[in-house]
Amino acid sequence: MYKIAVLPGDGIGQEIVPEAVKVLQACGEKFGLAFEFREALVGGAAIDATGHPLPEETLNLCRESDAVLLGAIGGPKWDNLPVHLRPEAGALLPLRKKLGLYANLRPAVLYEALIDASPLRQEIVEGINILVIRELTGGLYFGEKKREKIPGGEKATDTLTYTTQEIERIGRLAFEAARKRRKVLHSVDKANVLESSRLWRETMTRLQEEYPDVELIHMYVDNAAMQLVRWPRQFDVIVTENMFGDILTDQASMLTGSIGMLASASIGGKVALYEPAHGSAPDIAGQKKANPLATILSAALMLRYSFNHEEAAAAIEKAVVRVLEKGYRTPDIMQPGCRLVNTEEMGERVVEELLAL
Numbered sequence: 001m002y003k004i005a006v007l008p009g010d011g012i013g014q015e016i017v018p019e020a021v022k023v024l025q026a027c028g029e030k031f032g033l034a035f036e037f038r039e040a041l042v043g044g045a046a047i048d049a050t051g052h053p054l055p056e057e058t059l060n061l062c063r064e065s066d067a068v069l070l071g072a073i074g075g076p077k078w079d080n081l082p083v084h085l086r087p088e089a090g091a092l093l094p095l096r097k098k099l100g101l102y103a104n105l106r107p108a109v110l111y112e113a114l115i116d117a118s119p120l121r122q123e124i125v126e127g128i129n130i131l132v133i134r135e136l137t138g139g140l141y142f143g144e145k146k147r148e149k150i151p152g153g154e155k156a157t158d159t160l161t162y163t164t165q166e167i168e169r170i171g172r173l174a175f176e177a178a179r180k181r182r183k184v185l186h187s188v189d190k191a192n193v194l195e196s197s198r199l200w201r202e203t204m205t206r207l208q209e210e211y212p213d214v215e216l217i218h219m220y221v222d223n224a225a226m227q228l229v230r231w232p233r234q235f236d237v238i239v240t241e242n243m244f245g246d247i248l249t250d251q252a253s254m255l256t257g258s259i260g261m262l263a264s265a266s267i268g269g270k271v272a273l274y275e276p277a278h279g280s281a282p283d284i285a286g287q288k289k290a291n292p293l294a295t296i297l298s299a300a301l302m303l304r305y306s307f308n309h310e311e312a313a314a315a316i317e318k319a320v321v322r323v324l325e326k327g328y329r330t331p332d333i334m335q336p337g338c339r340l341v342n343t344e345e346m347g348e349r350v351v352e353e354l355l356a357l
């Protein structure tokens, strides 16, 4: 019996998570897996109900579970609260830190059926299969923050810090991942300006001695942003620090046609967390327009990384390919001649294809 903590969160999180649960239940039926789903509040929904974005009860449930499935949190309604009580700073970051989730894995894979949905020319994006590994519990997002009065106004400071130990653990994970793939690892930093990036680069270079079979390429982050558009196929595994990874993965998501396609796994602690790379999309929330595939593909990553069930994980991914080949599309990936479906219908199509495999 696998215990899964289910945190739908806010906005479209409430619409997409039930579709991923449906698909996991169908997987249970097909592969004889037993799941216990227990839901808890997080983000704005938790603030409204309890006054705090990450209630102790939710954190305890995550710690007691075998994996966590998160939708998305945040929205304009809570943007003016004191920073520590907002969904992002008050729930998402502490949850990652308290569960020790220092590595965020975001596969950017272009599905053949979506090649025309990508904003880039076919010959540029054809066949891309990139794994971005983003450090998730260090750097600027977790550094000291200061606000002080100075003559003429104020001064705000965010501190960017990385330690050898933080870089080594994410570095080794990235080398291991590249070793299982095409053995090319791009380490993205800003070593020509930042001291923390110089330590990052020195540490990655030293680690490579342990992985002589993996090619290590250092790249400045501004160049990486350009290369992701110019020639994305050169990338196999990319490893980078927290903020650079946050930005580059949103960019990488568009190579695949929509941010609604990008799944993610956050690992490093006893319990891993799986969530789509996108946010709560307040602009389309409540309209059944949200694409649930990123969340469904995150559930596949859960079966692979947390439950070691490669067959079930691959079956979900295959069902998603089948649904796309049959022309079903949510508005974000809609193309001429395709069949427009809403969030629920997309979930049902995936279940149908999965059970038919």
Ligand SMILES: NC(=O)c1ccc[n+]([C@@H]2O[C@H](COP(=O)([O-])OP(=O)(O)OC[C@H]3O[C@@H](n4cnc5c(N)ncnc54)[C@H](O)[C@@H]3O)[C@@H](O)[C@H]2O)c1
Residues within 6 Å of the ligand: 012, 071, 072, 073, 074, 075, 076, 088, 092, 259, 260, 275, 277, 278, 279, 280, 281, 282, 283, 284, 289, 290, 291, 292, 294, 332
């Ligand atoms: N992990 C998280 O929970 C997370 C991540 C990023 C942003 N956020 C929060 O989400 C809120 C909105 O942020 P944002 O607008 O910058 O980013 P967003 O990812 O929510 O939305 C960006 C754009 O992509 C579209 N989009 C996103 N997911 C989609 C899906 N599944 N299907 C179809 N279209 C989709 C949205 O409609 C919007 O136009 C903010 O409060 C932000 O802090 C949360």
